[in-house]
Amino acid sequence: MSTANTPKLAMGPVLFNWKPEVWRDFHFRIADEAPIDTVYVGEVVCSKRSPFYLPHIADVVERLLAADKKVILSTLALIMNKREMDSVREIAADDDLMVEANDVSAVALLKGKPHAIGPFVNVYNEGTLDYLVRNGASRICLPVELSADSIGALSKNSDVELEVQVFGRLPLAVSARCYHARTHNLAKDNCQFVCDKDLDGLDLDTMDGEPFLAVNGIQTMSYTYCNMIGDVDLLKESGVKHFRLSPHTGDMVKVAKAFQGVISGKISAEEADDAIAQEINDMPISNGYLHGKEGVLLEGALAE
Amino acid sequence: MTKKLELVCPAGTPASLKAAVDSGADVVYLGFRDETNARNFPGLNFSRDELHQGLDYAHERNAHVYVAINTFPEAGNPGPWRKAVDDAAKIGVDAVILADIGLADYATQTHPDLRRHLSVQASASNPEAIKFYTEAFGVQRVVLPRVLTLPEIAALNKEIDVETEVFVFGGLCVMAEGRCALSSYATGESPNMSGVCSPASHVRYEDEGDRMVSRLGEFTINAFEPDENAGYPTLCKGRFVTEGDPQYLFEEPTSLNAADMLPELMEAGVTALKIEGRQRGRAYIGQVVAAFRKVVDAAAEGQKVKVDLTAVTEGQQKTSGAYEKTWR
Numbered sequence: 001m002s003t004a005n006t007p008k009l010a011m012g013p014v015l016f017n018w019k020p021e022v023w024r025d026f027h028f029r030i031a032d033e034a035p036i037d038t039v040y041v042g043e044v045v046c047s048k049r050s051p052f053y054l055p056h057i058a059d060v061v062e063r064l065l066a067a068d069k070k071v072i073l074s075t076l077a078l079i080m081n082k083r084e085m086d087s088v089r090e091i092a093a094d095d096d097l098m099v100e101a102n103d104v105s106a107v108a109l110l111k112g113k114p115h116a117i118g119p120f121v122n123v124y125n126e127g128t129l130d131y132l133v134r135n136g137a138s139r140i141c142l143p144v145e146l147s148a149d150s151i152g153a154l155s156k157n158s159d160v161e162l163e164v165q166v167f168g169r170l171p172l173a174v175s176a177r178c179y180h181a182r183t184h185n186l187a188k189d190n191c192q193f194v195c196d197k198d199l200d201g202l203d204l205d206t207m208d209g210e211p212f213l214a215v216n217g218i219q220t221m222s223y224t225y226c227n228m229i230g231d232v233d234l235l236k237e238s239g240v241k242h243f244r245l246s247p248h249t250g251d252m253v254k255v256a257k258a259f260q261g262v263i264s265g266k267i268s269a270e271e272a273d274d275a276i277a278q279e280i281n282d283m284p285i286s287n288g289y290l291h292g293k294e295g296v297l298l299e300g301a302l303a304e
Numbered sequence: 305m306t307k308k309l310e311l312v313c314p315a316g317t318p319a320s321l322k323a324a325v326d327s328g329a330d331v332v333y334l335g336f337r338d339e340t341n342a343r344n345f346p347g348l349n350f351s352r353d354e355l356h357q358g359l360d361y362a363h364e365r366n367a368h369v370y371v372a373i374n375t376f377p378e379a380g381n382p383g384p385w386r387k388a389v390d391d392a393a394k395i396g397v398d399a400v401i402l403a404d405i406g407l408a409d410y411a412t413q414t415h416p417d418l419r420r421h422l423s424v425q426a427s428a429s430n431p432e433a434i435k436f437y438t439e440a441f442g443v444q445r446v447v448l449p450r451v452l453t454l455p456e457i458a459a460l461n462k463e464i465d466v467e468t469e470v471f472v473f474g475g476l477c478v479m480a481e482g483r484c485a486l487s488s489y490a491t492g493e494s495p496n497m498s499g500v501c502s503p504a505s506h507v508r509y510e511d512e513g514d515r516m517v518s519r520l521g522e523f524t525i526n527a528f529e530p531d532e533n534a535g536y537p538t539l540c541k542g543r544f545v546t547e548g549d550p551q552y553l554f555e556e557p558t559s560l561n562a563a564d565m566l567p568e569l570m571e572a573g574v575t576a577l578k579i580e581g582r583q584r585g586r587a588y589i590g591q592v593v594a595a596f597r598k599v600v601d602a603a604a605e606g607q608k609v610k611v612d613l614t615a616v617t618e619g620q621q622k623t624s625g626a627y628e629k630t631w632r
Contacts, residue, residue, distance in 0.1 A: 049597040075343045078480055105432030124376035127406020147483045153380030173484040176451035177632050183546040188632040206524040295489035
């Protein structure tokens with residue numbers, strides 16, 4: 001296997017409302033210890049959280065760059081007012097670091113300079129992919145719904161670097177409404193930042209007590225943790241160049257090492273799966289989308 | 305501002321198209337009978353011949369027809385979507401309603417004279433996103449996502465140079481449209497990929513004696529006491545438990561009704577009003593369109609009329625949705 005075909009690991013943006021110091025220290029540790037190539041930094045879910053991280057962003061970026069990580073600045077997925085629009089304009093104007101667009105507005109602002117496309121921009125087919133590449137996109141993290149067949153069709157005729165989320169709760173939807181605030185009978189404008197209570201999201205059960213989804217502010221996520229540790233070969237065959245790990249409170253250095261171990265052929269998928277299970281308290285895992293099935297399902301090597 | 309709002313009405317069948325036109329629709333929007341549109345239900349939508357005839361019927365009565373081609377083409381299989389655009393152009397429809405960037409690019413290159421609207425499924429909720437679509441693809445109208453408040457719509461219209469269309473009645477998406485994979489997480493089929501949400505093929509109702517349970521895929525979406533009406537288990541309209549008791553966490557089973565807000569929407573610079581419901585029967589369509597015809601005509605004269613749409617409102621409950629900030 002040539003190095004050129006070896007997938008690299010990326011750490012996605014922290015999607016949850018972590019305390020600023022925890023957020024900062026998380027990135028420091030990734031910089032110092034994780035076998036990660038690229039780290040996404042910035043708030044994607046709720047514009048109200050951003051101010052808390054601001055004082056730490058420069059330090060985090062500096063530390064990551066010093067550790068030879070590529071740093072990409074992430075941007076908001078849902079932009080509904082001038083304040084949010086202005087914050088994206090400001091990030092998109094950054095000349096030093098690559099920026100990830102998570103809304104078409106950012107795609108427009110980044111036109112003509114190399115940039116990344118995040119999973120919240122709808123790239124379902126080669127027509128859209130080609131257009132975005134002509135617009136300047138150099139790497140694209142695909143929507144969570146896509147199957148390996150679709151990913152393969154996209155990679156076949158394009159040199160753009162494709163990325164897929166391979167670990168962590170799946171971001172399934174965004175809304176103008178905040179479901180954390182609603183859970184606590186609060187108005188969104190006076191939310192008291194109650195989402196900071198749930199560091200991996202707030203579990204949502206059916207009326208029969210079955211775990212189903214997870215709430216993260218305006219975002220709705222899967223209850224299961226996406227885990228494609230058993231699909232490394234399938235991902236490689238489909239042309240995926242970057243594996244995105246989405247941060248959780250478990251030890252992400254260990255999760256990254258587990259993926260790195262399988263990619264480099266040093267440990268088996270089963271061993272890596274055991275190591276990851278420890279970090280997510282044996283939560284159920286899923287990879288159904290990759291196999292063209294319901295997202296909640298677990299298919300393939302680890303399903304037996 | 306005295307310009308009359310354009311009334312854009314749904315049709316899932318030729319009979320509904322006639323009902324909409326006869327009841328005063330300025331425009332009927334519809335889709336082809338396949339996965340190229342976001343209401344891909346069995347027995348619904350138009351063949352090419354039916355579109356031809358429907359278009360003649362509408363044009364003879366001074367009404368227009370827009371064709372929604374607003375799902376996201378499948379990777380490696382652009383054919384059905386491109387053919388939908390080609391056929392819509394050939395048949396001579398008044399506009400196509402598109403969501404996908406690649407398909408919008410195709411339509412722009414291949415049929416530059418075909419009027420292009422941006423579907424709500426594109427989720428263009430801010431001036432930069434809208435400018436992207438107008439500059440890149442000459443989009444002449446944007447259907448705004450149902451996430452914006454009235455003041456936000458007014459502010460947005462001041463910053464853009466393109467017509468806007470907003471939903472005023474019908475089923476309300478709670479999530480940002482075109483950015484929701486909840487349905488495929490549970491069923492494998494989603495609005496973006498298959499043109500369906502919470503598809504009937506994955507729905508089961510189970511009578512457990514003391515309660516009626518509705519399921520989507522493997523998941524219980526709602527459970528009803530004997531004296532409650534068992535509503536359809538659209539995923540985001542179900543009852544779930546986060547902390548404590550079950551509640552309609554995402555959204556109550558309500559319909560959007562903004563019939564009382566037309567003066568404010570005109571003031572906010574909106575061009576057209578859209579009624580949701582291509583899956584509805586012709587009686588429903590006729591009733592809702594006739595009511596909105598009255599309200600729109602009155603609003604153009606600076607007047608308000610009351611219309612009662614309770615009978616055709618989901619769960620007999622209505623909401624003004626995101627137009628009011630308290631909804632959030």
